[in-house]
Amino acid sequence: MKIHLKIWRQKDQKAKGKLESYSLNEVDAKMSFLEMLDMLNLQLAKKGERPVEFDHDCREGICGQCGVMINGIAHGPLKKTTTCQLHMRSFKNGDTIYVEPFKSKAFPIIRDLKVDRSSFDEIIAAGGYISVNTGQAPEANSIPITHEEAESAFNSAACIGCGACVATCKNASAALFTSAKITQFANLPQGKKESKQRTVNMVNRMEELDFGHCTNTEACQVECPQDISVLNIARMNYEYNKAKLTK
């Protein structure tokens, strides 16, 4: 099928970017979206032009490195699907597709569709862990965790850190990302000891970085490829207030 593309091209963080038009004539419906971009890049390279830089690695929806806005929607039209898992069968012959980076002040553009999401690492560094050194752990079954607690913690822990939530949020808030980690540990007995400190440190770090505030539009969950629930945000707010009120 024939596909027309409007792709954001930007040389570096400071340069002014713009949408460039491209057309591909022989797109196969079984191709993944990124394989379609590979096809474009091969054609550009052959013409001596600079290929489009985009983030990707595992191409099976788990590393969280890929992610672009496709027709204005983070990771494109399919629900619970990363960009790499989106296939061209979701589009039809003659479609024009707009491809833009995850734009946010906290995710500066490196080039074209590639953005810097190290601010997420900073939030984790502020407290997204249980402070246990190698060797300190007690016997695993000495900490029984009910099936429900484990499943619930897993649901939060499944976040892949792609940044779709920030890119989708009109305020560019990182509340869903931050709250998922806080909630995972708040749900586990091992994580309770540091819960107050963790919550306050992570929330403070999130606010120091260039993220906006959460105003509960819940758009983040709609576009989250892992379907991380906004209830995590409610839990984070509860944990934060609890930490502040019960010093």
Added chain:
Amino acid sequence: MAKEIHANIPEGDLKDKWSNYKAQAKLVSPNNRKKLEIIVVGTGLAGASAAASLAEMGYKIKSFCFQDSPRRAHSVAAQGGVNAMKNYQNDGDSVYRMFHDTLKGGDFRSREANTYRLAECSASLIDQAVAQGVPFGREYSGYLKNRSFGGVQVSRTFYARGQTGQQLLLGAYQALMRQKEIGSVKLYTRHEMLDLVTIDNKAKGIIARNLDTGEIERHGAHAVILATGGFGKIYYLSTLAMGCNASAIWRAHKKGALMANPSWTQIHPTCLPQSGPYQSKLTLMSESLRNDGRIWVPKATNDKKSPIEIPEDERDYYLERKYPAFGNLAPRDIASRAAKEQIDIGKGVGPLRNAVYLDFAHAITEYGKDVIAERYGNLFDMYQKITGINAYEEPMKISPSAHFSMGGLWVDYDLMTTIPGLFAIGEANFSDHGANRLGANSLLQACVDGYYIAPCTLQNYLSDQIQVEKTQINHPAFQEAERLAKKQLENFVESKGNKTAEEFHREIGKILYDKCGLSRSEQELKKAILQIQNLREEFQQNLLVPGDAHEINSELEKAGRVSDYMELAELMCVDALERNESCGAHFREEFQTEDGEAERNDDDYAYSAAWEWSGKASKPILNKEPLHFTYVQPSKRSYK
């Protein structure tokens, strides 16, 4: 001239070796540790766990990865589980049994002492991961759950749905970020190692490229750890991430580290088949699916009926038929070869007739759809996203794909390469899996190497480095390594040919799949070597890299990796050709039993082939590390 290589296996009975090692290992006192710098390349499970653990001890760590965050390393994609000897199921498991399973699974081509240590340290890993908050599957009582994986008859696999690798990696990544916050770890994301720097034949640092700016940097240290994973991506179509590569270990190899058993590549039986020429990867579907899924092909060749229309008596459940004792959970090498056999005789299914069925109909009838969804829901979802097919209603179509490198840098018992101060851990080394790795042993090895072994053996090495001055990065060795690295990049850019690195990569991958993949023969390997030499020649003349070296340029990154594959591919074929036997994943057509199973030759080939770089890609030097079996006598590996 072949080198003398010593595995440095400690004295004592098998079960005492690691304890004896630890009891005698030299230490560095806590106040001296901060003076010692360690470079860790790679932030997967092995790299992140080693970097975090060593930082917790007080060493100064520089951690490098090419991804934009350490959390994205490819350990993240491991699905099914991690093995550990806890015997929570009371089903007869023991350290010895786990060791025996692993040794046998590897077709008696690994070191007894290393394999035993892997089993011995496995239990602590589960303790550590649980303490970190890894949400493993639980029984309703609150205790940990297990499932079974290929090649074993006990249930010792721990799992977090189908995302065990992700959860374990996040545990290690978070431990790493905690140390970064404290200041014990300095992170270099979006950096790629271009060369190892040795001074007086000791590893003293690396040359790295900042992938966002193109800047070339020198980094010095007292020791270097490579935790850069496997190189199955050399086959182009593989289960690996697009960025996985051999460059760090290959460049270390060219600086003197030996490369062991490079041709031993695990071809994973349960992956999504290729659907067209544009395809960039083959997605893995976890081996855990074989707990409940049954593998079959139509009995008739070229049967084009829909699978649902094929009645039971027209189906061949060939694994259950050929290997009744293990059935659908036969080890990976055997299951992959059996699938290839069915596809080759015309029983393959799917549009390209290149797949076999993996069917859950029986399991859904027996346990109900909800139970199957809880066990494998994310895998079924993933299958539907990629293929558009609902696997609750019709069988999955699966096919073998390049997956794991059993080969890698040769290391001794300390996980140190033949270059003092250069360590290789996780999939980057060759040590524990012999000629075939058992499912769920990969996450285990990465973690055990990183959390427990490297911190102990590194310290043993560093104990006499306290008096050694901080490495000076203006030393001529750094200058020369930097000059050569820059020159190579300029050559790629100035080549101005007609073929991109990706196109070369696809070609070399095809040669390897056809001639050095699931099945090998002398005749075909010799042809492959000539083809690779020609392709390498063409690569030097006809490479096309748009853009330049002083900026972000993913085409240039690929060129460097493919350039290394051009040399490594030949070594893989030479290694496969040298070994006139079949063992594990290495199946030489000339050496098989009457019923088509691998025929090992313990009299002549009970050794690891450790290849030495001679300066020329076509003239590698063979060194042999004999394998001694004191505690288990190698037997015919049967799963019938």
